[in-house]
Amino acid sequence: MIRFDAAKLSELMANELARQNVTSDSARHVVASLIQTSLRGVDSHGINLFPHYCRGVVAGRVNPRPNIHVSRGGASTAMVDADHAFGHHAGAVAMEEAMALARQSGMGAASVRNSTHFAAAAYFGLMAAECDFLGFAFTNADALVKAFGAKEAFFGTNPICFTAPLHDEGPYCLDMATSLVSWNRINNFRREKRNIPEHWGFDADGHSVTDPGKATSLNPAGGYKGYGLGMMVEVLCAILAGGPIGKDIPPMYTLPLGSNKRRVSHFFAALDISRFVEPAVFRKNLQAVVDRVRSMPPLSDGGAVMVAGDPEKISLARRTNEGIPIHDAQYSEFLELNREFQGALLA
Amino acid sequence: MIRFDAAKLSELMANELARQNVTSDSARHVVASLIQTSLRGVDSHGINLFPHYCRGVVAGRVNPRPNIHVSRGGASTAMVDADHAFGHHAGAVAMEEAMALARQSGMGAASVRNSTHFAAAAYFGLMAAECDFLGFAFTNADALVKAFGAKEAFFGTNPICFTAPLHDEGPYCLDMATSLVSWNRINNFRREKRNIPEHWGFDADGHSVTDPGKATSLNPAGGYKGYGLGMMVEVLCAILAGGPIGKDIPPMYTLPLGSNKRRVSHFFAALDISRFVEPAVFRKNLQAVVDRVRSMPPLSDGGAVMVAGDPEKISLARRTNEGIPIHDAQYSEFLELNREFQGALLA
Numbered sequence: 160m161i162r163f164d165a166a167k168l169s170e171l172m173a174n175e176l177a178r179q180n181v182t183s184d185s186a187r188h189v190v191a192s193l194i195q196t197s198l199r200g201v202d203s204h205g206i207n208l209f210p211h212y213c214r215g216v217v218a219g220r221v222n223p224r225p226n227i228h229v230s231r232g233g234a235s236t237a238m239v240d241a242d243h244a245f246g247h248h249a250g251a252v253a254m255e256e257a258m259a260l261a262r263q264s265g266m267g268a269a270s271v272r273n274s275t276h277f278a279a280a281a282y283f284g285l286m287a288a289e290c291d292f293l294g295f296a297f298t299n300a301d302a303l304v305k306a307f308g309a310k311e312a313f314f315g316t317n318p319i320c321f322t323a324p325l326h327d328e329g330p331y332c333l334d335m336a337t338s339l340v341s342w343n344r345i346n347n348f349r350r351e352k353r354n355i356p357e358h359w360g361f362d363a364d365g366h367s368v369t370d371p372g373k374a375t376s377l378n379p380a381g382g383y384k385g386y387g388l389g390m391m392v393e394v395l396c397a398i399l400a401g402g403p404i405g406k407d408i409p410p411m412y413t414l415p416l417g418s419n420k421r422r423v424s425h426f427f428a429a430l431d432i433s434r435f436v437e438p439a440v441f442r443k444n445l446q447a448v449v450d451r452v453r454s455m456p457p458l459s460d461g462g463a464v465m466v467a468g469d470p471e472k473i474s475l476a477r478r479t480n481e482g483i484p485i486h487d488a489q490y491s492e493f494l495e496l497n498r499e500f501q502g503a504l505l506a
Numbered sequence: 507m508i509r510f511d512a513a514k515l516s517e518l519m520a521n522e523l524a525r526q527n528v529t530s531d532s533a534r535h536v537v538a539s540l541i542q543t544s545l546r547g548v549d550s551h552g553i554n555l556f557p558h559y560c561r562g563v564v565a566g567r568v569n570p571r572p573n574i575h576v577s578r579g580g581a582s583t584a585m586v587d588a589d590h591a592f593g594h595h596a597g598a599v600a601m602e603e604a605m606a607l608a609r610q611s612g613m614g615a616a617s618v619r620n621s622t623h624f625a626a627a628a629y630f631g632l633m634a635a636e637c638d639f640l641g642f643a644f645t646n647a648d649a650l651v652k653a654f655g656a657k658e659a660f661f662g663t664n665p666i667c668f669t670a671p672l673h674d675e676g677p678y679c680l681d682m683a684t685s686l687v688s689w690n691r692i693n694n695f696r697r698e699k700r701n702i703p704e705h706w707g708f709d710a711d712g713h714s715v716t717d718p719g720k721a722t723s724l725n726p727a728g729g730y731k732g733y734g735l736g737m738m739v740e741v742l743c744a745i746l747a748g749g750p751i752g753k754d755i756p757p758m759y760t761l762p763l764g765s766n767k768r769r770v771s772h773f774f775a776a777l778d779i780s781r782f783v784e785p786a787v788f789r790k791n792l793q794a795v796v797d798r799v800r801s802m803p804p805l806s807d808g809g810a811v812m813v814a815g816d817p818e819k820i821s822l823a824r825r826t827n828e829g830i831p832i833h834d835a836q837y838s839e840f841l842e843l844n845r846e847f848q849g850a851l852l853a
Contacts (some may be wrong), residue, residue: 180626235613236611266615308810309803309811310802310805311797361568382727388680401791432580455653458655465654465655468607
C-alpha cells in the first residue's frame with residue numbers, strides 16, 4: 160500500500176485550505192486533527208475525510224472565514240457560536256475555553272452551536288489531558304442509530320470521549336461512538352462485498368440484516384444502554400445549545416453537498432485534577448492501574464489485555480515511522496483536488 | 507404477592523435505623539433512596555437492601571454517626587470525605603454541594619472518598635434535575651465486570667447516571683450499570699434454576715457460561731465500549747478521590763460482613779441549565795424530543811418506543827397506588843430484623 164509522509168502531507172493540506180480561502184486558524188486545527196487521527200490509526204476520521212471537507216467549503220456548507228463567538232455564562236461555563244466553522248476549529252476554541260475556566264474555578268464546560276463535523280473527539284480530549292485536565296468531548300450527528308424498540312434511526316452515533324493523563328506515556332483516551340460499530344465499518348464490508356454479522360445493522364423495517372447494502376441504521380452499543388447514552392449526548396449537545404437534534408441534521412455524505420448549514424452541536428468539559436489530588440500522584444496511580452490491567456492473564460494465548468487507546472498508541476508509534484497508508488481510491492480523491500498531493504507520497 | 511405500604515414502611519425503617527444508633531440525617535437519605543427506588547421498580551437497589559445495610563452497621567462496616575467533611579477546591583469543585591457513612595447520605599451531601607457550586611459558577615463537581623454503597627445513582631441525579639440542573643452521578647464498586655480480553659473481573663459494575671428536567675413529567679433519567687446485565691439479574695436466574703443467555707456471564711477462565719452458578723464475572727455492555735466506560739467511571743471516582751479501585755474493594759455480599767471499611771468512591775456533577783438556555787425552553791425542547799421518540803412506529807405490533815426512565819415512571823405510578831411488592835424470603839429478612847415490620851404490610 161502507498162503511504163503519505165505526515166509532515167509533507169500537512170504542508171500540502173494547509174496550502175490547499177489556504178487556496179480555498181480557509182483562515183490559517185481553521186486550517187491549523189483541521190490539519191492537526193486529521194494527521195493526528197490518521198497516525199493513531201483511526202482511518203474513519205482522519206485524512207480520508209479531507210477531500211470531503213474541501214467539497215464542504217466549495218458547497219458553502221462550511222464557513223472558511225468564521226467569526227467564532229465565545230460568551231461566558233459564569234465562572235465555569237461558556238457558550239460558543241461556531242458560525243459554521245470547521246468543527247475542528249470551533250471545538251478547539253471551546254476546549255481551550257473550558258480549560259481556561261477550569262484553571263480559574265476547577266471545572267469548565269463549553270457548549271457549541273452552529274458547528275460542523277468535528278472529526279475525532281479525541282483531538283480535543285487529548286488537548287485537555289496533556290495539560291493535566293480530565294477531558295470530555297461530545298458531539299451530535301445526523302440520525303444513524305436505531306432507536307431502541309423502534310424501526311428507524313433517531314439519534315446520531317453521538318460519541319463520548321474521556322481522557323486522563325498517565326505517568327509514563329500519552330493520556331488514557333476513550334473515544335467511542337455510542338453505536339455498536341460505526342457506519343464506516345458497514346461501508347467497508349459493502350466495499351469488500353462481505354456480509355456483516357447479525358445485529359450490526361438494520362433494514363428500514365428495523366430487522367437485523369447481513370447484507371451491508373440493506374442496512375439503513377446501526378445498533379446502539381449494548382442495546383438500550385448505548386441508546387440511552389446516545390440520548391445523553393444529544394441533550395448535552397443539541398438541547399443545551401439550542402441546536403437541531405440528530406433527526407433534523409442534514410446527512411453528512413449525501414451528494415451533491417448542499418449549501419445548507421448542518422448546525423451540529425458539541426459539548427466540552429475540563430476538570431482540573433490539582434483541585435482533588437496532586438497531578439503527579441494522579442498520573443502515577445492511574446499508570447499503576449493501567450499497568451495492572453495490561454499484566455492480567457489474557458483470555459487467549461498470545462492475546463493482550465489493553466485499555467482504551469492502546470491500539471491507537473501502537474498505530475501512532477508505527478505510522479510515525481512508516482507514514483500514513485492510503486487506499487488507491489482515496490489517493491485519487493486527493494489528486495482530483497490537487498495534483499500536488501503526489502509530492503506527499505513516500506518513495 | 508404481599509406488598510408494603512410505602513409510608514408505613516418508611517416510618518418503620520427510620521425507627522429501625524434510629525434503634526441502631528444511625529443519625530436522623532443518614533436515616534432520612536437511606537429511607538428516601540430505598541423507597542423511591544422500589545417505587546420506581548428497581549428492586550435490585552431498593553428496600554431489599556435494607557436488611558443488608560443494617561447488618562453493615564452492626565458489623566462496623568458502615569459508620570452510623572459520620573462526620574462528613576466537605577472542602578472546596580475552587581469555585582466549582584469540592585471534595586467530600588464520607589467518614590464511612592451510608593453512601594446515600596454522603597452522596598446527597600456531595601450532590602447538594604455540586605448544586606450549590608453550580609448555582610454560583612454554572613457547574614459544580616464533587617468527589618467523594620471513604621464512602622459505602624450508595625444504592626441507586628438515580629436518587630442523586632433526580633435531586634439535581636428537579637432543581638433545573640443537569641445531574642451526573644457515578645460510583646465505583648467491587649470487581650465484577652470482566653476486563654475486555656482478560657479472563658477475570660477488574661472493575662465493578664460502575665454505573666453512569668445522567669438526568670435532565672422535562673416539561674410535562676418527571677426528569678429524563680438514565681441510570682445504567684456499564685455491564686450488560688446486573689449481578690442481581692444473574693442471581694435471579696440462579697434462584698429460579700434457569701439458564702442465562704450466552705455472553706451475560708463468564709466462568710473463572712473467562713468463557714461464556716449458561717449455568718448462572720458458574721458465572722464469576724459479567725460482560726461489559728457493548729464489549730470493549732462498556733469496559734472503557736467502566737474504566738472512565740473508575741477514574742472519575744477512585745483515582746480522583748485517591749480511593750481503592752474495584753479490584754481492591756472488599757466484596758459487598760460475602761458473609762460474614764467484616765468491620766473492614768470498603769472505601770467506595772463516588773463522583774457527582776451538576777450543570778446549571780440557565781447559563782446556556784432558559785430552563786423553560788430547555789424543558790419544552792427536551793419534552794418535544796421525548797414525545798417524538800415515543801410516537802415513532804414500534805418495531806413490533808403493540809410495542810412501545812421509550813426513553814430511559816420510562817419503565818421506572820410506569821412502575822412509580824403503579825406502585826404508588828398498589829404498594830411495594832416483596833418476596834417471601836425478603837419479607838422474612840425484615841421480620842428477622844424486627845417483628846414490627848409486619849405492621850407495614852398492606853392488608
